[in-house]
Amino acid sequence: MVDNVYLLIFYGVVLLLVLVASFLLFYIKNQSVVWKQKRQFQESQIAQQKELLNAVIDSQEVERKRIGQDLHDEIGGTLSAIKLMLNSLRNQLSTDQEEVMSEAKQLIDKMIVDVRHISHDLSPPGLAVFGLFTTIEAFVTLINNTGEIKISIEQEEDIEEVELPEKTALALFRVLTQLVDNTIKHANATEIAISFKKDDDLQINYQDNGKGFDLAVLEKRGGIGMQNIQSRLQMVNAVYKIDTEIGKGFRLAVSCPLSSEN
The missing domain is CATH 1.10.287 (Helix Hairpins)
Known part of the structure; x- marks a missing residue:
């Protein structure tokens, strides 16, 4: 039992x-x-x-x-x-x-x-014909001729061979011109450096020697210019990183896919 x-x-x-x-x-x-x-x-x-x-x-x-x-x-x-x-x-x-x-x-x-x-x-009339890099060079020459700020470009010798979809080229052109405009208006900078490098993706680095910003405040404030930049980069599936501190300038690193599938 x-x-x-x-x-x-x-x-x-x-x-x-x-x-x-x-x-x-x-x-x-x-x-x-x-x-x-x-x-x-x-x-x-x-x-x-x-x-x-x-x-x-x-x-x-x-x-x-x-x-x-x-x-x-x-x-x-x-x-x-x-x-x-x-x-x-x-x-x-x-x-x-x-x-x-x-x-x-x-x-x-x-x-x-x-x-x-x-x-x-x-x-930009030359973008479709000459591509992003030549058009940016022409834009930089135009800004340098004003004497307001000095912009330098560094790029690999074969960078012109990189073929970008028209929408991607236009988006990156708008991003770079907006960055230059932001620097001139807000950063009190004397120099801007832009570099292009081809790896698995297109690597773009933008940097100025301006007064810099508090990144937390910049992200919270979110001006229209920065919103446009972020929206255009997201549209072409680009990965980006902002690096800025008060007194240490502004830097944006972009990695943009070369595929036409955006």
């Missing part, structure tokens, strides 16, 4: 362990399914956000191109016509009037150059 009681207790404990084990297996399996569904939902959300971001940036680029062409063709053409009209009046003016005319012509010349620079920035 006692043996039967122990046997029943033994079987009861075994059954309880089996039930507990079964419950744990069911719970783990259920949690695995829940986490898988949650991950799929998050991935779907990220994909939708990326598609939306692509659509927004594409529409911005279309509008930039339209405005750039209008500035170059209409405003630039009108200013050139006014300059020709002033030239035709030069011989009919007195000395004082000619001095005023000369000043007016200088202002028009400056406006023509400014309009050309703005239109090229809105829609």
Whole structure:
């Protein structure tokens, strides 16, 4: 009789362990399914956000191109016509009037150059033909000629052979020009260094010798310029790292895939 009681207790404990084990297996399996569904939902959300971001940036680029062409063709053409009209009046003016005319012509010349620079920035004409690196060199030359800041470029000899998808090249061009603009406006820097290196990915390093920022404050504040930079890098699946401290300048390291699948 006692043996039967122990046997029943033994079987009861075994059954309880089996039930507990079964419950744990069911719970783990259920949690695995829940986490898988949650991950799929998050991935779907990220994909939708990326598609939306692509659509927004594409529409911005279309509008930039339209405005750039209008500035170059209409405003630039009108200013050139006014300059020709002033030239035709030069011989009919007195000395004082000619001095005023000369000043007016200088202002028009400056406006023509400014309009050309703005239109090229809105829609870089050489990007599709000459590629990212040549277009950036032209942009850097333009900035260096202003005397506001010194920009140097370091790149491997065969970097021009790197073929980037048009969207990737445009995104990186926008990122670099935005960085230069941020440095000039906010960093009180005298020098900027940009380097390009081809590894498994395209490695880009941007660095200035400006006043630097508190990274935590920079990330919290999140100005429109930095948001645009981060959005464009995410759009082309680029990995990036910001390194900055007060008094130690600003650095951005970018690793951008060379694949056309963005």
